[in-house]
Amino acid sequence: MLFKPREKKEFIYQKNRLIQKSSEGMISFRRFLFAPNLLTFVISVVVGNAFGSTVKELVTTLFHFFYAIWRWLVGKGHPVSFDSTWDALSNFLTSALTLLAIALAVFYFIQFINNWLIGSEEEKWGYDEPHQDSLNEQALIKKNNALMKENIALQKEIIQLLKDSSKEGNQK
Template sequence: MVHKIAEMFKESTTKLQSNGSARISAFRRFIFAPNLLTFVISVVVGNSFGSAIKDLIATVSGLLKTLTIWLFTSGHTLNLDYALTPFASLLDSLLTLLFIAIVVFYTIQFINDYLVRNNDEKWGYDQAHVDAIKIQNLQNKNNQLVEENIKLQHELLEEFRKNK
């Protein structure tokens, strides 16, 4: 009886592990899906880039406001606060954008190198592109062989004409 209970427990454990493993594998494929990663990266980097553009516009606007006040208002000295505050924000945004890009790059590299098991699941991997590069290389090699063949045919014709 104890042996039968142990056997049933072992079967249930094995079934649970295989179901859990299948679910973990499905979740891993979902998380590392190229379309999902592309979307997430687009949102994060796009948001950061949008912030940098807004700060660039605020810097230019502040500079124009500073110049306008200085040139067209009598008795005002040149006050750069309107331009320097947005410029500092622009620098912050650009550094944030750079940092995000670096983190995203190394995160994707880590995912591709250590967490993804085959090339088809790698982010940025495109089988059609890989195949196109192989075909392009083969075509270049074929072109070289055709050129060599033409050159050899010309040499043979020259030899034939000399011997005639």
């Protein structure tokens, strides 16, 4: 016999171990895939590329506009013609709308990831642990300040009571 028969307990143990390792691997992969730094990089590349294209089209539009004005002012017998400017303007508007569409798609994709695929608040994209720590520290400082004010008020009350009792002692 090539394979030794396995007992049911060992088989169940191996199955559970395989499921656990697979789950750990998927959790690690999900954390990698939705890591804030990775998402920030991807968003920067995608939106930055669209923004660069929009700026390029804007420059082209401006160049065509100034070229048409230049030809009209300097050239003899050249009527003012903005035909190439209209084409460039059309390309610029297309690029700007593409940038807007990409930004909206990225925004709603991140919302989908945060609301449906990521469970804990700390794993959500955009979660800023140092910022949250600062907010927690500010709340503690406010609480501490309130306690200090209460302490000062109590100390003033004690001092007043001591003054009043010393006045009564002097009068007797």
